[in-house]
Amino acid sequence: MVALTTALRDTGIDAADGTPADALDGQVPACVARPTSTEQVAAVLREASARDAVTVVRGKGTKQTLGGVCPATDLLIDTSAMDRLIEHQPGDLIVRVEAGMPLAALQEHVRASGQRLGLDEPVPGGTVGGALATNTSGAHRLQLGTARDLLIGVTVVLADGTVARSGGKVVKNVAGYDLGKLLVGSYGTLAVITEATFRLHPVPDTGRWVSATVRTDALEPLLARLCDSQLAPAALEIDWQPHGSATIALLLEGTTDGVAGRVEAATAEFAMPTTVDVDLDWPWSRPRATDDPGTLLKLTCRLGAVAEIATAAVELGLHLRGSAGTGVLYAAAPADASAASIAGMLQLLRPLTARSGGAAVVVTAPLAIRHDVDVWGPVSGLPIMRRLKEQFDPGRLLAPGRFVGGI
Amino acid sequence: MTDPKAPIAAVTAQLRSVLASGAIVDDPTQLATYDCDGLLHYRVTPALVVLARTADDVQHAVRACAEHGVPFVARGSGTGLSGGALPHADGVLIVMSGFREIRSVSARDQRAVVDPGVINLDVSTRTRPEGYYFAPDPSSQQVCSIGGNVAENSGGAHCLKYGFTATHVVAAEVVLPDGERTTLGGVAPDAPGYDVLGAFVGSEGTLGVATEVTVRLTRTPAAVQTFLAGFADTDSAGAAVSAIIGAGIVPAAIEMMDALAIEAAEAAVACNYPEGAGAVLVVELDGPEHEVQTELRESEAHCRTAGAFEIRIAADDEERQAIWRGRKSAFAAVGRISPDYIVQDGVIPRTALPEVLRAMTVLARERGVRVANVFHAGDGNLHPLVLFDERVPGQGDAAEETSGAILDLCLAHGGSITGEHGVGADKAKHMPKMFTDADLDTMQLVRCAFDPTGISNPGKVFPTPRLCGEVPGKRNAAHPVQDAGLGEVF
Known part of the structure; x- marks a missing residue:
């Protein structure tokens, strides 16, 4: 699609033909555009939709193997030139940034004011837009929630180039539909996110992890005690390797004295030998970064079923890690696991998680596996999701095939 | 053109065959008692009231409305302050207040499953002995319903730390405006797919009716x-x-x-x-x-x-x-201290508080009314109460004007026209001050996906309804509205 590259350049937009380094799922996009503003994204999408160009967004490219396989992509919109911090109001605890800003850069900026965005970065190096599109989260979600709780305003560009905004820059706001909720975790299939406004939280004085190695039969009773405690933990994590024992770690954050007191109370609650650390060497929920070639599953369930689901996953030879305090677990398969073995695991884990109110999805996997395996599995409410897609992107131009039900 | 009362008569006849006789109210005197919610100066008598007690009741009512192109409005306890549950004169008011059992409570899972008519405070009363509570606490929590909280994304004094209803509702069974029943979200977090539940919460009844709500319980x-x-x-x-x-x-x-x-x-x-x-x-x-x-x-x-x-x-x-x-x-x-007053609900960035309060005093003084302020200072959610005396000529108008000017003030400081009371019937006209046409049209794409014929709580939230294109694959027969000969009405 040389015509698109030329047309975009003619309108003053940085565009080039795709190179092998831009390949998505093994296919090189015809054109890579590097817009510098929301208006430029709109101009790019007007040109692209007029040509029925299949379009995918890329920030730093750390999450391009998440979700289903995209067909051949005509246009890749690279947001890395949209990396500005637009507004940070420390007194109001809000920050507004362009979507191509690296999440780490945002965190660094607001940290200077003693603040943080309550979003962990399970895949290092990514952008704010990427974190929103894939709804990544980590250990702190227990206390601070996910992007759906922290995003208070969003600017998006629809496939046809329409620029729209919802929310605002105040935390409390119920004017109009909250499009941000729909956009977070939509894998780039509804619109292109160009700006985001978040609520921030103060950085606590200190934090301590209290952890213990736990026998399988002691797991559920311990998790039940910790979940029911009044320790107000910031995180409750599990790490469990096949053929090993589970480690349970509780993060306490707050004032220095307060945390010291709660560490003592937590140790009593564990009622087994514990260690206390400032940091964990596995802090952000996932067993491995997603650029690893292996398969990573996400298993969700009600709180009371965490031990059962974790046990089942480990018995299948998966390395399990995740938020035992919210019921969001990640399980990594050995790098050489075949499509057939992954499919077999899902056949077992899907009914098991479904019975516990959750689901088993493939977060990422080698291309061959993503081709052969249903990465999303059964989805409740799929017809209404299809209707949403039909309204937002009737031409199915935005990342087709990536999302649930082939959306 | 056919008789405009024909569709509602058809809905009434259809519902008589499936609902208990006590569930249908069509006596004009009784209907008149449902003419408003907590916003008393907007009054519309509904054409028919259905007292729903089960999800089946709701589904029957919505399906009948969809088949005959009749608008419907769901109402919980009727405590809303933006006219979100204001009835439609040619429509059905589905009253959910009798549909109120707490279905299950699991402290271990930190979840409760409740009917939409359950009173907010009753959830906490039930779960506190086990050490848990439902965090959203609107001031009306002794009487407002969970279904209403879902519709309005209700807040309360404690949402500064604990978040809004959207944070505390994890799943809902809903009847969509075409009468289909579906489950949004899940007991576990991060249900695969779009966060349709997140869009549904706070949509003020324009996307359907919740018939079962699964809430998160918070440890005391x-x-x-x-x-x-x-x-x-x-x-x-x-x-x-x-x-x-x-x-x-x-x-x-x-x-x-x-x-x-x-x-x-x-x-x-x-x-x-x-x-x-x-x-x-x-x-x-x-x-x-x-x-x-x-x-x-x-x-x-x-x-x-x-x-x-x-x-x-x-x-x-x-x-x-x-x-x-x-x-x-x-x-x-x-x-x-005042015979009449308007409760306003606006939001500003918290740091603008002193400036906005001073400006508000000036606004009121210029218009000869008084403003009392009660608000959630932590998150900049103002509730100015504009005090006036309707009997004094011109004061009602001056109060309305002051109230509107306060919203303009909020917007000028980068705030919002509503922090928790909702847009409803009252503030739809202010939406274009906060959002562009493109913003509102894009929001209404969601409406079109859920409710292409616009029968679910029409006239709320948006000042101008968007015409929805026919959704491919969704219908294979003629449009029910056209069938009913009502095409031009909508």
């Missing part, structure tokens, strides 16, 4: 401390709020009342707030014991530095209730 905190601080004026109280938040403290709540609001509360409930105070703050801290004590000391110091002349720390639950009584009664209490 180990310690709670509440104190009342009296200040000479709102500026110094505002400075105290900024200092507390700036110190990195996240209180469970920080509420402010100005002199006029205090006067009203005193008259109504004799709350005995500090004498001569031009403003009071109610500050609540909760969490682990040690942190709460530390934050209490620090917050108290910030208040004193900002000029608090009296600080009263609640010694026990009874004293805590006494402190809150004045705050929670404030809206109704204003009736003691």
